[in-house]
Amino acid sequence: xxxxxxxxxxxxxxxxxxxxxxxxxxxxxxxxxxxxxxxxxxxxxxxxxxxxxxxxxxxxxxxxxxxxxxxxxxxxxxxxxxxxxxxxxxxxxxxxxxxxxxxxxxxxxxxxxxxxxxxxxxxxxxxxxxxxxxxxxxxxxxxxxxxxxxxxxxxxxxxxxxxxxxxxxxxxxxxxxxxxxxxxxxxxxxxxxxxxxxxxxxxxxxxxxxxxxxxxxxxxxxxxxxxxxxxxxxxxxxxxxxxxxxxxxxxxxxxxxxxxxxxxxxxxxxxxxxxxxxxxxxxxxxxxxxxxxxxxxxxxxxxxxxxxxxxxx
Amino acid sequence: xxxxxxxxxxxxxxxxxxxxxxxxxxxxxxxxxxxxxxxxxxxxxxxxxxxxxxxxxxxxxxxxxxxxxxxxxxxxxxxxxxxxxxxxxxxxxxxxxxxxxxxxxxxxxxxxxxxxxxxxxxxxxxxxxxxxxxxxxxxxxxxxxxxxxxxxxxxxxxxxxxxxxxxxxxxxxxxxxxxxxxxxxxxxxxxxxxxxxxxxxxxxxxxxxxxxxxxxxxxxxxxxxxxxxxxxxxxxxxxxxxxxxxxxxxxxxxxxxxxxxxxxxxxxxxxxxxxxxxxxxxxxxxxxxxxxxxxxxxxxxxxxxxxxxxxxx
Numbered sequence: 001x002x003x004x005x006x007x008x009x010x011x012x013x014x015x016x017x018x019x020x021x022x023x024x025x026x027x028x029x030x031x032x033x034x035x036x037x038x039x040x041x042x043x044x045x046x047x048x049x050x051x052x053x054x055x056x057x058x059x060x061x062x063x064x065x066x067x068x069x070x071x072x073x074x075x076x077x078x079x080x081x082x083x084x085x086x087x088x089x090x091x092x093x094x095x096x097x098x099x100x101x102x103x104x105x106x107x108x109x110x111x112x113x114x115x116x117x118x119x120x121x122x123x124x125x126x127x128x129x130x131x132x133x134x135x136x137x138x139x140x141x142x143x144x145x146x147x148x149x150x151x152x153x154x155x156x157x158x159x160x161x162x163x164x165x166x167x168x169x170x171x172x173x174x175x176x177x178x179x180x181x182x183x184x185x186x187x188x189x190x191x192x193x194x195x196x197x198x199x200x201x202x203x204x205x206x207x208x209x210x211x212x213x214x215x216x217x218x219x220x221x222x223x224x225x226x227x228x229x230x231x232x233x234x235x236x237x238x239x240x241x242x243x244x245x246x247x248x249x250x251x252x253x254x255x256x257x258x259x260x261x262x263x264x265x266x267x268x269x270x271x272x273x274x275x276x277x278x279x280x281x282x283x284x285x286x287x288x289x290x291x292x293x294x295x296x297x298x299x300x301x302x303x304x305x306x307x308x309x310x311x312x313x
Numbered sequence: 314x315x316x317x318x319x320x321x322x323x324x325x326x327x328x329x330x331x332x333x334x335x336x337x338x339x340x341x342x343x344x345x346x347x348x349x350x351x352x353x354x355x356x357x358x359x360x361x362x363x364x365x366x367x368x369x370x371x372x373x374x375x376x377x378x379x380x381x382x383x384x385x386x387x388x389x390x391x392x393x394x395x396x397x398x399x400x401x402x403x404x405x406x407x408x409x410x411x412x413x414x415x416x417x418x419x420x421x422x423x424x425x426x427x428x429x430x431x432x433x434x435x436x437x438x439x440x441x442x443x444x445x446x447x448x449x450x451x452x453x454x455x456x457x458x459x460x461x462x463x464x465x466x467x468x469x470x471x472x473x474x475x476x477x478x479x480x481x482x483x484x485x486x487x488x489x490x491x492x493x494x495x496x497x498x499x500x501x502x503x504x505x506x507x508x509x510x511x512x513x514x515x516x517x518x519x520x521x522x523x524x525x526x527x528x529x530x531x532x533x534x535x536x537x538x539x540x541x542x543x544x545x546x547x548x549x550x551x552x553x554x555x556x557x558x559x560x561x562x563x564x565x566x567x568x569x570x571x572x573x574x575x576x577x578x579x580x581x582x583x584x585x586x587x588x589x590x591x592x593x594x595x596x597x598x599x600x601x602x603x604x605x606x607x608x609x610x611x612x613x614x615x616x617x618x619x620x621x622x623x624x625x626x
Binding site for chain 2: 124125126127148149152153154155156157166173176177178179180181182183185186187188209213216217220221223224225227228257258259285288289290291292293294295296297299300301302303304305306307308309310311312
């Protein structure tokens with residue numbers, strides 16, 4: 001049995017704070033249709049794909065609430081679910097989750113080709129701060145607006161039609177944390193999917209790394225962690241300038257050797273597609289990264305016993 | 314105070330099984346002098362630098378013993394220590410360690426500019442097998458000839474003259490294991506040093522990855538783990554063809570952004586030098602990889618609770 005699945009990354013250009021939901025949905029459906037037209041069976045959308053990256057703003061509660069989804073799906077996103085099911089295409093999408101109990105998470109779901117939600121993930125590695133930085137126009141308030149993900153890193157099986165890959169989800173900053181990848185690797189992950197919104201520069205005008213350096217860091221993280229866990233990886237950006245704040249593109253599809261097999265060329269709406277042989281994960285998992293044969297957890301205890309760094313005496 | 318240290322990677326070309334120790338020492342001293350002549354204060358030599366990569370052979374005990382160092386230093390390596398001290402240059406060197414109790418390890422030491430041993434490391438991630446693979450000319454018997462390192466990943470301070478960096482040592486295969494890097498990262502490492510002997514192809518003639526792909530994997534591992542732990546990293550290869558078995562080159566010096574600042578051009582004896590600003594680690598440690606602010610160890614337990622992969626149910 002060939003375990004070949006054709007996967008798309010649907011990079012999205014910027015979504016402005018004032019953009020209406022139907023216009024965003026129309027763009028996402030257009031990307032979905034473009035991906036399906038190129039044979040994709042599964043499409044990866046960005047983090048917080050339905051809205052602008054609102055944690056950059058200190059918002060009053062009414063506007064803030066408007067960025068959250070009280071259920072998934074819900075009427076404001078239903079057209080995407082309907083079109084995907086009609087096409088028989090599954091997808092990953094990031095969104096701001098408001099639970100019935102009033103909890104808020106930066107979440108993502110994977111939806112099967114039949115429209116059923118296969119799994120949910122809540123972002124563990126929230127960057128930014130709780131309190132706004134005084135005097136700055138642009139903030140990064142993820143630690144204010146979201147609780148830390150409480151579901152861990154739960155691997156799950158993708159659809160039978162995709163070859164039933166062991167899958168894992170990450171969101172944005174998570175992709176830079178090898179612990180997150182390894183916890184999935186220890187569940188045999190074959191397909192890691194993630195969306196992101198990553199600043200291209202300091203929007204407040206401070207000295208900072210170049211956009212090119214930031215794309216390099218993003219891609220390097222995905223490549224190396226894919227290699228070290230012998231998994232396919234798909235990373236989809238929201239890119240371009242949102243209300244004066246730039247986001248990197250750099251969406252990519254990476255094979256289990258860490259090789260980029262498809263990469264975004266621009267910073268707008270753009271679909272990348274690759275046919276992914278899930279069995280290409282086997283060589284790494286059975287040889288170089290045969291965890292059972294080679295890992296030595298007795299020497300890894302600091303990874304859970306410590307949070308921050310502790311210098312040698 | 315500027316914390317600038319000038320560091321060399323001393324890549325070594327092949328050492329044949331029949332090569333006599335004085336000839337190897339003479340090459341190492343020539344590399345040391347070349348590095349010192351280019352201003353290096355610290356030189357990184359390869360894994361098992363004094364000998365051929367002998368774990369490729371199933372050896373009788375007498376020949377095997379000849380590859381091990383019963384003490385460090387000892388008369389057979391003393392000229393390197395003497396020349397380094399005379400030049401005021403420190404070094405990392407890998408060697409096969411035989412303890413007074415008869416234990417055998419794949420070890421490395423860091424020697425200060427005064428000739429004193431600052432720290433020892435014993436390789437944790439031993440690749441290969443205990444039993445020889447029947448019918449094959451070339452073996453990988455590290456798991457037979459060495460015990461697993463029993464010192465963990467102990468960070469230590471480099472010399473005052475180098476800016477007193479927090480240092481960590483790895484050996485070869487360790488560099489592909491993010492757990493090893495993170496345990497050092499959690500001790501605030503600023504300078505990771507490592508030597509390696511990595512096969513360029515399957516010497517028994519099987520289908521395998523190309524030498525170029527293997528250099529890519531090596532460099533990718535060093536770049537990403539340096540970035541994700543905000544540390545300088547220096548990796549020195551033994552390279553070229555040893556008695557019919559090829560080893561990759563690809564020695565490199567990588568900055569805390571994961572950028573290669575110096576890379577070997579060939580597969581022979583070759584010195585790379587870079588001036589390393591230790592304070593360039595600070596941005597990563599204080600922002601993106603501020604561990605105290607962003608790590609969530611409560612979700613990392615599988616990393617120590619499991620050795621091998623366990624598939625989801």
